[in-house]
Amino acid sequence: MLDARGVPLAPEEFRLRFQRIKTKMAGKKAYPVINLREFKGSKEEKMVQKMFQVITTYPSFVRFINLEIHNCNAEDGTSFSDAYITLQTTYESMRRQKTDFVTDRPKCEGVEMKDMLNIKILEKFQEGGVDVIENYDQPGVSQAFNVLLNFLREIKSHEIGIWKSIDTASTTSKETLIVTGMAHHLFSRLVPDMKYEVDQYAKELPKTCVCGCNSSISEGDTSLGSLGTWHGRVDIMVNDTIAVAIGKEPSDYTEEDDDEPQKKQRKIETDQKCDIRVDVKRHSSVLLDLKVLNQILAEAITNGFAQVKKNRSSLSDFLIPTFGATADHISLCLYDPINDCLLHIFKELKLWINTHTRYKLNPETIIIIWLFLNFTSFTKKNLASAADLKKSGLHEHLKEDLYYYREAKEKCVLQPPDGPPWEMTSILVKHPNN
Template sequence: MASKRGKDDYSGVPQKKIRLKTDVDFPTFPERLLNKTTSSLYRIIAASDACYTLTALKICNCNAGDIEKGNLFSNAHCSVLPIAPAHVFGSVFEVGIDILLDYLHSEKIPRIRLMWDLLKMLVEYLSDTESQAVLENTAPNCGESDLAMLLTNHLFSLLAFVPDYKVNKDTMVTSCPCQIQECISKENHGDTSIGNEKVWHGRVDILFDDAVIVEPVHESVEESLENEHISETKWHVSFNKEHIIAETIVNSFLQKNLEPDEISLIPCIGVTKTDLIFYFYDSTFDVLLESLKVPILVGRVGHYKVNMDAILTSWLVINTRYLSNGLTEAMRAKKADFFAQTRSKLAVYQENLKIGGIGAPHQTRMSCVEVDNTDPIRQRNRKLFDIMKNECLNRNTSEVKYF
């Protein structure tokens, strides 16, 4: 199994200060995977028909700035449109891409300890046939939630510099579907709530290092008509995109609050029954990105293999804090318009988000007690009152009641 390393292994010494004097402990790259790894890297960084891309999204309307109440992620509404053109997936991962390219091309190993460790984790996983076999044998029979848990234990945590994670026990399975005792006995359940009761908030399913969200993507096939004049029935796949977008945006603002000096491009990993899909939001530049789907397995029934593309993209995304260069200049110009959509609630996102201990949605009932005295109908009320007053006097009633 690939080794795991925590963030405190270096006694508090800043990572960029630690440099290696020897590469003796660095694992040997499996030669049989050189062509496959190179081809996969090409699909991540090259502009071709077969490449993976990131598309900027514009928010047309949403309830993130609801002035009357906060909304749970499950009740989030967020309508989006793509902004053309798309960008190559590797555009935001030049740091990680350069490290891997240098290693594949000239066997150059990073001198900075953090980068050395990150590359080592990837190379070890590529040789870790045991973990890959667990995915190949178990993933085809998993639903979205089970698969998210399986990938967390047998892919993401083995590639992450900080492998610690928490699971929402209310919505996620209580153990890894692999049925390996080491995974079944893990106690990773905890409070995964983020946000603020006045705005978008709620519990995410899996939270890595209190920073990266992993969320099952529940797809459904829906029937629709092209338009009212055509009888042809079309089918399309929908999923909880609004839910995931809301979590991604809130987490980006939260991470910026917690780590103001770190990169503000924050990812969320979506897991369908067969694919990975990545979302990113940058709360500094107000840019929202969506990736194409990346198949988790390739091959045919009974002969599945873990997709190299899924391994490389997962390594980059789970370590975005370290391997990303942030948005390109062209991306920064493609605003999501979240700032404009939230208006008076924007300050809550920017200053008052929290992690853990999130309660029920806050509600503010809006009402107006002052009445406009110039309303014409009030003159008729005056006449009605005079009639009632006269009627009371005629009955020798001293008390006048106001209706």
């Protein structure tokens, strides 16, 4: 491919232009894609450098808990929505209550986000910005930085896209439109290929983004697992690798639950010098509620096995991320199926910040999402050994049923048996003694 002067394009410029063409052909809104070198000295470059300084300077900025499983129904082959997991800390806390708190408070181990990351890349960007990263020798790094900087430059468009999707939703389609808005305007925009699929069987799934950008929604088969494992369809699959579960918002919120009114208006600025005012309920996130948390943990574990089976050479010994999301919060779970290590973020991330003039996407949260979406570039391989992480205990719990998880697949046909559960059994009729 040649530029306007007839000169062959540099490899990076060729890739960016080719990506623009692919985006237009796919019917997606093609935001202007800017070359890395054009971000030199930009406010976006400085914003990322400042965030990296926070990550490298304040190690407890984000913390992950090393989870151990006491009991679960992983061997039952239930759906993600019916998964139950009793964590060791929960079990010990319940026993402590039964003994009137005589025993010591349960303890669990954790790891700082800083210790999970390839921190040298962040430090190099802090020092030299895009000049250092533009021709970085590790595959995928420069492309990942390019999508982040482009996202931050177009961040207002993505804010509008997400909130218009949410505001357009009716009661029956709200969860689906949160899925499509987050998939199209958030998660997919933070990976180089911008590839995603939303569950093709979602209720009232639109063909195009309802925010007004008229981009096609990428739908597909997002099923995971088998009848021998936790299984089901995830809400979003990013880059054929990372699962995203959208948590349902509570429907029983009342004004008495908060000192503030039940609804408040959220102001989103547009580029047309007018504002969108979105009515949103004020509530805490549901991502740490037990049922939702269990579903996210089950999806993270099953997807971890499926990804390693598909890409064993490239993904073995990585902690593979799964995101939980609502319109307001993000959670993050990671599972290493080779070493049986399970981590969950200690505290949810706030997706929005109130600047007193309008609501904005939280740049800190965006950068953390970006780091883990591009985990093969920015997180450490074999952290389980390096940090001496505790095993979750799932392998030991499953015993011979571990085979089914190691054979777990994406896009599998799930055919639960019809009829009552005893239909395929041999029945021995018992008669009373005379």
